[in-house]
Amino acid sequence: MVFSLNEDRFLSAFRELLETDSVTGQIHPLQEILRDRLEGLGLEVETLRKGGLLTCLGGSGRPLVVCAHADTIGLMVRHIHPDGTLKVVKVGGLYAYHAEHENIRVHTRSGKVITGALQRARSSVHVTPDALWEEAPDFEKNCVAVLDADVHSAEDVRALGIQVGDYVALDPKFAYENGYLKSRFIDDKALVALLLEAARTIREEGLALKRKVCLYLTFYEEIGHGGSFLPADTEDFLALDIACTGPEQTTDERKVTVFCMDSRFPYHQDLVRELEELAEKAGADYVPDIFTPHYGTDGDPAMVAGYDIRHGAIGPGVSASHGYERSHMDGMKNTYKLLMEVMTN
Secondary structure (H helix, E strand, O other), X not given: OOOOOOHHHHHHHHHHHHHOOOEOOOOHHHHHHHHHHHHOOOOOEEEOOOOOEEXXXXXXXXXXXXXXXXXXOEXXXXXXXXXXXXXXXXXXXXXXXXXXXXXXXXXXXXXXXXXXXEEEOOOOHHHOOXXXXXXXXXXXXXXXXXXXXXXXXXXXXXXXXXXXXXXXXXXXXXXXXXXEEEEOOHHHHHHHHHHHHHHHHHHHOOOOOOOOEEEEXXXXXXXXXXXOOOOOOOOEEEEEOOEEOOOOOOOOOOOEEEEEEOOOOEOOHHHHHHHHHHHHHHOOOEEEEEOOOOOOOOHHHHHHOOOOOEEEEEEEEEXXXXXXXXXXXXXXXXXXXXXXXXXXO
């Protein structure tokens, strides 16, 4: 059977996910949306204590868990400066040079959201000495959050309800042009949207699964322990994540990548070969690739936790990872073809 991605539904789901901030550890708003979507398909959903959702699509034998992570990189309020600006600390692998000049949303304990921007402490070129302006942006030294509010002191900021430990999310800036998706957090909300679309297709078309297939949506991948818990009967674990483009990479924005190794481990050789064979069977345009020196998926913590599983990973080619990312709809389509082939075989 040939599986074709419904582009409009995928884009609608992706944009909905982007609209709900979910910096690692900021679990509940997006988790509730995802739970509602899965339950709307008639699925029973388990919520993990630490955050995350598990649901079984059906089938029996050779249990497979397919995972995508719903958390994103972001920031947290570290200190409130006397002038009313905020010192922030990164959550996950966000660097100041990828965040400077971006619009932000500060989420207070009460649920109030206050907008702002990330800027240099001295943000105007015209009144800043060249030596200071030429310094690289740094959250510790010269990059601060400026609020869209009439604040001039730490007391003014606290009066808004902002405290140390509040989450700070970046505006994703979604755009879709000529088949190209441009946005923050394609990693990994685009893959969550693909997984939701796969679940919807399986349920609405009543597809018979030849093995037990469970979906797992995690919320701690960006700090390294999203996949550290799995159902006890898991035999195969497939992570859906972005494949990063680069000068020495075979990965392409218009293709799906089968991961061979990342910065921590090789993926299970037999499963890698099976994924390649399934890609060919599905007619998915794919490439094998290796991702070093700064990459991992939810499969890595599963291995560290000691699970006796075969682990693999696939995903569309994405450029500018952890920055303003870009991919192509063809990459999403090819990933979907392979994903559906894996889940129905």
